[in-house]
Amino acid sequence: MNRPARALSHGFWTCLGCRQLVKVSRETRTCLCPRCGARMHGRVDGSIMLTWALTITGALLLIPANILPVMTVIYLGSGDPSTIIGGTLELYHNGLWGIALIVFVASIAVPVMKLVGLVILCLIVQLRLNVAPRQAMRIYRVVNAIGRWSLLDLFMISILVALVDMGAIAEVAAGAGSTAFATVVVVTMFAVRAFDPRLIWDVYEEKMSAVESENTGASHQNHNGERA
Amino acid sequence: MGQDSAHYRSRASHTAQPRAWKRACHQCDLLLTRDHAPVGQRLICPRCGATLHRNMERSVAHTAALSLSGLLLFVPSATLPLLEFSLFSFGAENTLLNGVQALFAAGYLWLASLVLFCSVIAPLGKFLLLAFISWGSAWASLAKPVARALRWYLHLQEWGMLDVYLLGILVALVKMSDLGKMSVEPGLYCFVAMMVVSSAATVSFDAETVWARLARRAAAAGSENDPEAVQ
Numbered sequence: 001m002n003r004p005a006r007a008l009s010h011g012f013w014t015c016l017g018c019r020q021l022v023k024v025s026r027e028t029r030t031c032l033c034p035r036c037g038a039r040m041h042g043r044v045d046g047s048i049m050l051t052w053a054l055t056i057t058g059a060l061l062l063i064p065a066n067i068l069p070v071m072t073v074i075y076l077g078s079g080d081p082s083t084i085i086g087g088t089l090e091l092y093h094n095g096l097w098g099i100a101l102i103v104f105v106a107s108i109a110v111p112v113m114k115l116v117g118l119v120i121l122c123l124i125v126q127l128r129l130n131v132a133p134r135q136a137m138r139i140y141r142v143v144n145a146i147g148r149w150s151l152l153d154l155f156m157i158s159i160l161v162a163l164v165d166m167g168a169i170a171e172v173a174a175g176a177g178s179t180a181f182a183t184v185v186v187v188t189m190f191a192v193r194a195f196d197p198r199l200i201w202d203v204y205e206e207k208m209s210a211v212e213s214e215n216t217g218a219s220h221q222n223h224n225g226e227r228a
Numbered sequence: 229m230g231q232d233s234a235h236y237r238s239r240a241s242h243t244a245q246p247r248a249w250k251r252a253c254h255q256c257d258l259l260l261t262r263d264h265a266p267v268g269q270r271l272i273c274p275r276c277g278a279t280l281h282r283n284m285e286r287s288v289a290h291t292a293a294l295s296l297s298g299l300l301l302f303v304p305s306a307t308l309p310l311l312e313f314s315l316f317s318f319g320a321e322n323t324l325l326n327g328v329q330a331l332f333a334a335g336y337l338w339l340a341s342l343v344l345f346c347s348v349i350a351p352l353g354k355f356l357l358l359a360f361i362s363w364g365s366a367w368a369s370l371a372k373p374v375a376r377a378l379r380w381y382l383h384l385q386e387w388g389m390l391d392v393y394l395l396g397i398l399v400a401l402v403k404m405s406d407l408g409k410m411s412v413e414p415g416l417y418c419f420v421a422m423m424v425v426s427s428a429a430t431v432s433f434d435a436e437t438v439w440a441r442l443a444r445r446a447a448a449a450g451s452e453n454d455p456e457a458v459q
Binding site: 004005006007008010012014016017018019020021035036037038073075091094096099102103106133134137140147148149151152153154155156157158159160161162163164165166169170173174178179182183186189197198200201202 | 250251252253254255256257258259275276277278280310311313315316318320321322323326327328329330331334336338339340342343346347375376378379382386389392393395396397399400402403404406407408435436439
């Protein structure tokens with residue numbers, strides 16, 4: 001069977017900064033890219049460990065982010081602090097279901113999907129699961145692409161805090177939950193960056209070569225069997 | 229690697245055989261040795277489907293023009309009000325910066341700096357770096373700072389969130405419209421234009437053309453340090 005060549009097994013590293021291919025010796029642990037000067041590794045150093053750490057941090061922070069209020073709208077002296085879910089439900093009950101859907105997707109579905117996706121990716125590499133690598137890459141790309149959109153609600157809060165500031169009549173104040181939520185977004189963005197998708201392909205490669213050696217071993221046995 | 233698009237075109241017209249390159253997919257580490265992709269076509273990894281190289285035509289010139297328009301549009305977007313909210317006889321305006329100011333004043337330092345970074349510093353830095361890269365790469369003596377700028381650009385790129393901010397503005401506009409009167413101000417149009425220019429600059433920018441350009445400049449200047457490691 002003719003398997004495609006991996007750059008690493010041919011002694012090449014790709015610079016993740018400028019995508020330059022650099023020939024390195026076997027002993028080299030880390031070096032600087034000769035073209036752009038970025039630090040290079042064969043694979044991102046401690047990728048899985050760092051991704052796990054950041055993902056777990058993000059998951060834990062998601063609890064205060066959802067329990068604590070993110071925003072309070074005070075209108076004519078009265079107003080209750082609302083959480084992210086509360087704010088979405090309120091929009092829905094006011095008939096603004098389009099906006100409610102956008103806010104729901106950006107601030108509830110996206111962070112949860114991102115964390116679930118990261119856990120799946122880490123598990124695939126850590127437990128060497130038998131998953132089609134193309135499917136795993138799809139998860140990686142989705143997680144990578146949706147990351148930024150969960151900041152939507154925080155931007156909205158920052159706009160409203162300045163906009164609706166009329167003393168006793170109407171006021172919008174940010175809540176403690178917003179800090180936790182902002183941290184979740186930043187931490188998960190770093191988690192995606194820490195994950196090295198090439199590890200998925202390394203696992204796949206390992207599986208394929210194991211299957212291959214098993215097959216050749218079996219054919220040898222058959223051959224011997226015929227002879228005997 | 230190491231071929232400017234214009235250079236490649238002229239080469240291809242003279243000799244039918246383009247030079248082969250060697251590269252590895254940055255997402256699955258597949259080692260590839262192929263001929264150059266024609267200008268204007270994308271190069272996609274055959275195994276994992278990642279876009280390896282979007283071989284844009286006249287990439288540096290487009291990026292230079294777009295980053296300059298971005299910088300020009302940044303001035304009105306940052307100074308003019310984006311939205312106005314009025315209730316009875318009171319009115320308040322929102323600019324890019326006073327939301328951040330209000331959050332700082334309320335004591336939300338972390339949130340305020342994140343919003344400031346994603347909506348002001350990162351987009352502005354992106355335009356500045358792109359302008360510096362696309363003009364600076366024309367001088368061989370600027371090769372080192374341009375290389376550093378390219379690396380910074382890569383880090384900064386994903387933190388520029390003008391599009392998300394715009395959606396935030398729209399949500400705020402609809403959400404508060406039953407409380408008072410919300411109206412769109414001229415700054416918002418400049419902001420939308422800046423957002424469009426920013427995405428166009430991201431798409432048109434091609435780091436490999438710049439690297440090829442730098443390598444050519446270095447060769448022309450007769451520089452001793454060889455920037456090409458693999459051929």
